[in-house]
Amino acid sequence: MTKNFLDIFKNIYIAYILGCQDIQSRYRRSTIGPFWLTISMGVTVSIIAFVFGHLFNTPLEEYLPFLASGLILWIFFTSSILEGSLCFIESESMIKELDISFITYVLRVLWRNLLILAHNIVIIPFVFLFTGKDFTLFILLVVPGLFFVTFFLGWVSILLAIICSRYRDVHQIISSLLNVIFYLTPILWIPSQLSIHAELTFINLNPFYHMLELIRSPLLGKLPTAANYIIVFFINILGFLLTYKIFIRFRNKIIYWL
Amino acid sequence: MAKISIVKANVEIPIFNIKNRSLKSNFMNYTLGKKIKDFKGGNFSVMVLNNINLVLSDGDRVGIVGDNGAGKSTLLRLISGAYYPTSGLLDIKGSITSLINLSCGVDYEATGRENIFIRSALLGFKKKEVEFYLDKIIEFSELGKFIDMPFRTYSSGMQLRLLFSICIMVQPEILLMDEWLAIGDESFKIKAESYLRNLINETKIFVIASHSQEIIKNLCNRVIWIENGQIIMDESSEKVCDAYFK
Numbered sequence A: 001m002t003k004n005f006l007d008i009f010k011n012i013y014i015a016y017i018l019g020c021q022d023i024q025s026r027y028r029r030s031t032i033g034p035f036w037l038t039i040s041m042g043v044t045v046s047i048i049a050f051v052f053g054h055l056f057n058t059p060l061e062e063y064l065p066f067l068a069s070g071l072i073l074w075i076f077f078t079s080s081i082l083e084g085s086l087c088f089i090e091s092e093s094m095i096k097e098l099d100i101s102f103i104t105y106v107l108r109v110l111w112r113n114l115l116i117l118a119h120n121i122v123i124i125p126f127v128f129l130f131t132g133k134d135f136t137l138f139i140l141l142v143v144p145g146l147f148f149v150t151f152f153l154g155w156v157s158i159l160l161a162i163i164c165s166r167y168r169d170v171h172q173i174i175s176s177l178l179n180v181i182f183y184l185t186p187i188l189w190i191p192s193q194l195s196i197h198a199e200l201t202f203i204n205l206n207p208f209y210h211m212l213e214l215i216r217s218p219l220l221g222k223l224p225t226a227a228n229y230i231i232v233f234f235i236n237i238l239g240f241l242l243t244y245k246i247f248i249r250f251r252n253k254i255i256y257w258l
Numbered sequence B: 001m002a003k004i005s006i007v008k009a010n011v012e013i014p015i016f017n018i019k020n021r022s023l024k025s026n027f028m029n030y031t032l033g034k035k036i037k038d039f040k041g042g043n044f045s046v047m048v049l050n051n052i053n054l055v056l057s058d059g060d061r062v063g064i065v066g067d068n069g070a071g072k073s074t075l076l077r078l079i080s081g082a083y084y085p086t087s088g089l090l091d092i093k094g095s096i097t098s099l100i101n102l103s104c105g106v107d108y109e110a111t112g113r114e115n116i117f118i119r120s121a122l123l124g125f126k127k128k129e130v131e132f133y134l135d136k137i138i139e140f141s142e143l144g145k146f147i148d149m150p151f152r153t154y155s156s157g158m159q160l161r162l163l164f165s166i167c168i169m170v171q172p173e174i175l176l177m178d179e180w181l182a183i184g185d186e187s188f189k190i191k192a193e194s195y196l197r198n199l200i201n202e203t204k205i206f207v208i209a210s211h212s213q214e215i216i217k218n219l220c221n222r223v224i225w226i227e228n229g230q231i232i233m234d235e236s237s238e239k240v241c242d243a244y245f246k
Helices: A008-026 A035-056 A060-090 A092-097 A102-120 A123-131 A137-166 A170-184 A196-203 A207-219 A226-250 B021-032 B072-080 B112-122 B127-141 B144-148 B156-169 B186-202 B213-219 B237-244
Strands: B003-015 B036-038 B044-057 B061-065 B087-093 B096-098 B174-178 B205-209 B222-227 B230-236
Touching: A008 A102, A008 B112, A035 A060, A035 A102, A035 A123, A060 A092, A060 A102, A060 A123, A060 A137, A060 A170, A060 A207, A092 A102, A092 B072, A102 A137, A137 A170, A137 A207, A137 A226, A207 A226, B003 B072, B044 B072, B044 B205, B044 B230, B061 B072, B061 B213, B061 B237, B072 B096, B072 B174, B072 B205, B072 B222, B112 B127, B112 B144, B112 B156, B127 B144, B127 B156, B156 B186, B205 B213, B213 B237, B222 B237, B230 B237
Parallel strands: B061 B205, B061 B222, B096 B174, B174 B205
Antiparallel strands: B003 B044, B003 B087, B036 B044, B222 B230
């Protein structure tokens, strides 16, 4: 039985090839292929920026880069989690056929979404060019930020995939919960528009805010706060340990739930 | 040395969301003769394999016989390492290749060539090994130029030919099959079958589930008869065949 937690590296190539295949087959017969992702994201960002920029009365040079980077990352978070939580159910035939670690299927989803992120992120330089904003050296911090965030999405996906295999309703709950969190997280609105009191109470309790800041701040030329790093670090440690315990406990049963 | 040992293994599959339980369980008990247990909380479970004790070692050519729903495929999945017994022990030593579902993981929109890489990754091969075998696989499949066409455009015979050809890379210690493969037209069939027989001769342990007396008698030296999830006979090929195919 090699379906265990530490067996990732043996099956990382399978996750890689299946993830690439997912993207390729989705856009196989279209001329510009996965860049449809870029275009549709570009359109969405411009419309929202136009409407909400007016609504909030924020200058476009400030609002557009904030919104674009936030929205692109949020899509990465949510589609990773939503697809990740279904990945055992969707790979049922493979799981019952092959002796491959469960983690492989989660890695496949993560890799697929990282590829989509790579296509969407192309918008950012255009947005910066358009609004006349400059990149700073802080942008290098995007790399460790992305690492922490991907790690977070990884264990969350494994945990939710286990739960969703057993209780099929949970996926619906997650998707409505993520919708709520979207409005609670500063993506459409800028925290500086809030009173200081409100900012302290509910933004800081939102783990997605800290995840977002780890990547968005360096993109926008700011340094993420120490609190961002510390909170993400501890959430990751605790979450990983919890997921590990649950996975070890149930790994031989998951297959019978599918 | 390859070895599979199964000790006191049960496979009990929970079945969720059955509403009309008394009627259904009565019905299933009646038709399948299987033990359906009442869970706490109103869920059911079916004992698919019940107290299996089995040791397979080098040189074993094992046939599995039994009626539909007896647990043959579940036993194969257990041996392949995909399933784990819900109680009891399972220990597998040796590399395993299962030729049970050749089309598992295939992307119908992708070309034949791309599918070679996908399928062989799932069989456990790295990119470099596949590149080394690539020409041989394409040659064996006799697909020629069609190899760069989408897989969905192939006829079912061509699909099977390609899927089988990918398997010429494997050299497992333990080989599993669910029914004998029926592949392609007459000339390809002869080629594939002689290849498969060679492969079976080279593997240390071979397990096949089949309903065909001819195949079991030709290929196996030991046959296991499963009924209602239990092994009721585990003897030489002739003895079990005489009893089962009477």
